[in-house]
Amino acid sequence: MLGLGAAGLVAAPVLQRTLESGLGALSDKDPTGLTGLLPNGGGFRYYSVATSVPKKSATDYRLTVDGLVDRPATYTLDALKRMEQTRMVRDVQCVTGWRVPETPFEGVRLSALLDAAGVRPGAKAVRFTCFDGTYSESLTLDQARRADVLVALRMQDRPVSHSHGGPVRLYVAPMYFYKSAKWLSGITVTDSVRPGYWEKLGYDVDAWVGRSNGRDDAPTT
Numbered sequence: 500m501l502g503l504g505a506a507g508l509v510a511a512p513v514l515q516r517t518l519e520s521g522l523g524a525l526s527d528k529d530p531t532g533l534t535g536l537l538p539n540g541g542g543f544r545y546y547s548v549a550t551s552v553p554k555k556s557a558t559d560y561r562l563t564v565d566g567l568v569d570r571p572a573t574y575t576l577d578a579l580k581r582m583e584q585t586r587m588v589r590d591v592q593c594v595t596g597w598r599v600p601e602t603p604f605e606g607v608r609l610s611a612l613l614d615a616a617g618v619r620p621g622a623k624a625v626r627f628t629c630f631d632g633t634y635s636e637s638l639t640l641d642q643a644r645r646a647d648v649l650v651a652l653r654m655q656d657r658p659v660s661h662s663h664g665g666p667v668r669l670y671v672a673p674m675y676f677y678k679s680a681k682w683l684s685g686i687t688v689t690d691s692v693r694p695g696y697w698e699k700l701g702y703d704v705d706a707w708v709g710r711s712n713g714r715d716d717a718p719t720t
């Protein structure tokens with residue numbers, strides 16, 4: 500108990516410092532989240548802007564699809580597993596510079612979920628919410644319908660772990676990894692793009708790898 504309490508006290512100032520360091524701060528201090536190298540992470544760093552994230556088991560987990568759609572829906576993990584799965588292997592690129600080569604992601608195309616919901620005329624964007632209670636992301640409807648945007652159930656050929664945003668995270672292959680919202684719980688079709696968590700702090704909403712955020716990384720797709 501004492502140990503956990505002390506860890507909690509340490510976490511808050513770290514988060515604050517990370518946020519204050521902002522866009523300009525570079526080196527190994529990563530402004531886009533609390534970081535630490537994941538054990539067995541294969542080069543991935545752990546990110547969460549929330550100090551703690553509830554765990555969702557295969558049976559607790561739900562994903563809602565709502566907003567400007569004809570058929571709002573709630574999916575269990577099993578229901579997502581029964582849908583057609585797409586596997587892609589691409590590099591992952593974080594806007595702070597680190598890159599992990601050839602990472603497999605597998606899951607349901609976001610476009611399939613949007614088609615199942617029946618997007619209404621006039622819809623322009625998709626907003627994503629997360630069960631960490633804090634993070635959010637968004638895409639234009641055209642971006643969301645790309646074949647390389649997945650609601651991912653697997654990463655590195657295993658179920659998406661809690662640290663990596665499991666049981667279900669978004670995977671936006673052509674964009675910086677902050678678009679790939681972890682702990683995905685909601686998909687809402689809207690009439691305009693609302694900037695997500697990091698975008699309100701200055702990162703680009705259209706986060707194409709190599710063509711945004713003033714960076715020139717090699718594209719990931």
Ligand SMILES: Nc1nc2c(c(=O)[nH]1)N[C@H]1C(S)=C(S)[C@@H](COP(=O)(O)O)O[C@H]1N2
Pocket residue numbers: 531532543544545546547548549593594629631634662663664676677678679680681682
């Ligand atoms: N819910 C949530 N999703 C998130 C983040 C976060 O803090 N919270 N960080 C983003 C950033 S900046 C990156 S680089 C990746 C990191 O994913 P990883 O922890 O699996 O390496 O998740 C993205 N998605």
Ligand SMILES: [Mo]
Pocket residue numbers: 531546593594595676677
């Ligand atoms: Mo990131």
